[in-house]
Amino acid sequence: MHHQALPAGVSIAVIGAGIVGVASAYELARRGYEIVVYDPAPPGEAGPSRSNAGHVAASDIHPLSTPGIHWKALKMLINPDGALKIPLSDALKHIPWFWRFWRTSNGKHFEAASNALSYLCRNALTDTAAMLESAGMHNMLTANGGIFIYDTKQSFNAAKHSWANKSVHGFDSEEMDAKQISREISSINDKFRYAVRSQQWAQVQDPLDLVRGLARAAQSNGVVFHRNQVNSLSGSPDCVTLETSEGVSHYDAVVVAAGVNSVAFARSCGDTLPMVSERGYNLTVPAPEVELKLPLVFADRGIVATRLTSGFRIGGWAEYAHPNHPPNQNHFKSIARISSELFPGLKLDGADFWMGNRPSLPDSVPVISRSHHAHRVYYNCGHGHYGLTHAASSARLLSTLLTERECTREHAAYSIARFN
Ligand SMILES: Cc1cc2nc3c(=O)[nH]c(=O)nc-3n(C[C@H](O)[C@H](O)[C@H](O)COP(=O)(O)OP(=O)(O)OC[C@H]3O[C@@H](n4cnc5c(N)ncnc54)[C@H](O)[C@@H]3O)c2cc1C
Numbered sequence: 001m002h003h004q005a006l007p008a009g010v011s012i013a014v015i016g017a018g019i020v021g022v023a024s025a026y027e028l029a030r031r032g033y034e035i036v037v038y039d040p041a042p043p044g045e046a047g048p049s050r051s052n053a054g055h056v057a058a059s060d061i062h063p064l065s066t067p068g069i070h071w072k073a074l075k076m077l078i079n080p081d082g083a084l085k086i087p088l089s090d091a092l093k094h095i096p097w098f099w100r101f102w103r104t105s106n107g108k109h110f111e112a113a114s115n116a117l118s119y120l121c122r123n124a125l126t127d128t129a130a131m132l133e134s135a136g137m138h139n140m141l142t143a144n145g146g147i148f149i150y151d152t153k154q155s156f157n158a159a160k161h162s163w164a165n166k167s168v169h170g171f172d173s174e175e176m177d178a179k180q181i182s183r184e185i186s187s188i189n190d191k192f193r194y195a196v197r198s199q200q201w202a203q204v205q206d207p208l209d210l211v212r213g214l215a216r217a218a219q220s221n222g223v224v225f226h227r228n229q230v231n232s233l234s235g236s237p238d239c240v241t242l243e244t245s246e247g248v249s250h251y252d253a254v255v256v257a258a259g260v261n262s263v264a265f266a267r268s269c270g271d272t273l274p275m276v277s278e279r280g281y282n283l284t285v286p287a288p289e290v291e292l293k294l295p296l297v298f299a300d301r302g303i304v305a306t307r308l309t310s311g312f313r314i315g316g317w318a319e320y321a322h323p324n325h326p327p328n329q330n331h332f333k334s335i336a337r338i339s340s341e342l343f344p345g346l347k348l349d350g351a352d353f354w355m356g357n358r359p360s361l362p363d364s365v366p367v368i369s370r371s372h373h374a375h376r377v378y379y380n381c382g383h384g385h386y387g388l389t390h391a392a393s394s395a396r397l398l399s400t401l402l403t404e405r406e407c408t409r410e411h412a413a414y415s416i417a418r419f420n
Contacts, residue, residue: 005405008032010252012402013242015230015265016381017041018049019207019391021257022214023131024380027395028255029221030134031403036251037218038244040229044211047259048356049387051282053304053313055146055295056202057389058124059171062162063113063364064385065104076302081334083302085319094320097276100362109363116365116413118169120390125202127392132210135217140210146201146295147176147184149192155300156194163196172199187290187343203295206309207388230258233265235374253376255398259359260323262381270373272419275382277323277357281331282315283339284308284352290345303338312346314339318358327355360384368397368414378402379416 006012010033014025017039025035037043044050066072076082086094104113125143132138150156163173176184178193204210215225228244233254240254256265266273292307298316305314315335319328332353339346361367361382371377380398383390394414401411 006033006253006402009034011036012253012255013038013240013249013251014255014257015039015233016256016258016261017043017211017215017225018047018257018259019044019211019387020049020259020380020383020394021255022211022218023391023395024255024257024398025223026131026135026214026218026221027399028402029218029223031399033402035218035223037223037225038228038230038242039225040227040245042227043215043225044208048280048358049211050208051284051313051354051356052207052280052388053282053295053316054204054207054306054308054388055297055304056124056128056141056143056204057146057386058121058200058202059166059173059198060386060389061114061118061121061166061169061171063104063110063117065101065110065113065362065364066162067105067110069105070102081301081338083317085317085321085328085331087319087321090321094276097274097362100274104363112413113363113365119410119413120366120393121200122170123393123396124389125200127396128202131214131392131395135214137210137213137217140205140213141202142205143202144294145197145199146203146297148196148198148297148299149181149188150194150196151192151298151300153194156196159196159299173197184294185292185296187292187345189342189344201295203306204388209309210388232268233377235269235371235377237375240376253378253402255378255380257380259381260357262359262379266379266416269371269377271371271416273367273379273382273416274419275359275361276320278360278384279319279321279323279327279355279357280315281317281319281327281335281353281355282313283332283335283348284311284313284354285346285348286311286350286352288312289347290343298342301338303335303342305342311352314342323357358384359387366390366394366414367416368394368401368411369416370401372415372417372420
């Protein structure tokens with residue numbers, strides 16, 4: 001399809017005010033576009049952008065589907081405290097997605113996904129810092145690294161290969177012994193003796209405050225927020241038509257950043273977007289008595305912990321289930337029990353329990369792309385576990401996609417056409 005660069009001043013609608021939609025709107029407005037954002041909820045409040053762990057996971061350069069994943073997945077499914085959950089009622093529907101997921105773990109697919117993620121990761125810290133700096137929010141980011149905790153010597157040794165590979169790509173890390181662990185993380189259960197500190201890792205003060213602050217900065221740059229749902233869109237060579245809860249509106253282009261709901265828009269445009277909701281569970285203790293200086297990843301458990309301004313947040317996991325199904329209360333109970341095990345001094349009084357739908361693609365690579373079929377339709381979605389980490393870089397890539405006539409080599413890796 002013929003593509004024209006979009007000149008400054010044209011009107012663009014963004015569907016979704018999660019971290020990805022708001023970062024996109026902010027960046028596009030700074031390039032001189034007239035931006036309107038649609039979301040029935042206030043910025044950041046409806047999706048996983050609200051209560052994620054707040055990590056800028058810049059050294060996570062590999063897709064979730066690593067070589068040998070099927071054995072690991074099986075073990076996790078059998079273990080009641082394992083990080084992976086697939087309710088039987090949803091399992092069959094997910095088979096095509098899991099097939100693509102499994103294929104990612106092999107040879108050239110794994111390499112392509114790692115390369116695409118590496119580009120975003122290499123830029124994550126600088127792009128995030130630059131975006132926050134320009135929005136007057138530089139103090140929201142703390143880039144002192146993060147710590148990966150391993151349960152056993154065996155899993156610690158098994159991870160060495162992956163850390164060595166990351167170091168070849170310029171992502172530094174250092175091993176920690178039991179003494180260093182208890183010095184750096186005084187609140188952790190003293191049974192943990194194996195850890196790796198990753199330098200290219202950061203955290204934000206609070207994910208929801210970040211989206212709200214960025215939305216305010218976007219508004220100062222002329223972005224208009226409408227609290228309406230978009231029911232449908234259609235692209236033509238001249239304009240895009242949105243049917244919203246307030247009526248019909250026309251724009252020069254549209255960016256779909258609607259989290260797990262992006263699938264329906266893609267389908268209506270004739271694009272294949274194999275996205276599922278990968279649900280995560282966590283709890284936040286508003287006034288914890290334990291401290292935590294650095295963001296933590298419990299690598300064998302799919303659990304992360306962070307000290308945020310809203311409290312001490314701990315949780316994770318991956319449950320492949322329909323986004324509208326109510327959260328599984330037993331998972332909250334397990335997360336609470338595990339939290340007390342990992343941090344024996346943590347009192348859970350007043351804890352806020354939360355579940356969020358990660359918008360996940362089978363190769364873990366987001367779609368930052370023009371539609372393959374519909375005119376004037378763009379996507380920035382499918383960031384899975386890393387929407388906060390890659391929000392700034394993906395917004396930058398999206399805006400160059402709009403301002404440039406040709407698709408660059410960088411853009412090719414994130415194209416929606418790869419799922420055709
Ligand atoms: C437990 C957990 C921990 C996580 N931890 C981290 C982390 O530490 N670091 C990290 O980088 N990532 C993390 N993530 C992932 C991250 O939260 C997501 O990748 C990110 O929030 C996705 O942002 P988004 O803007 O694409 O989607 P969303 O946050 O889902 O936003 C989409 C928005 O679109 C709106 N919308 C949907 N349909 C319509 C419509 N028809 N019309 C108008 N608006 C619509 C929704 O209301 C919503 O506000 C975590 C996720 C979970 C669940």
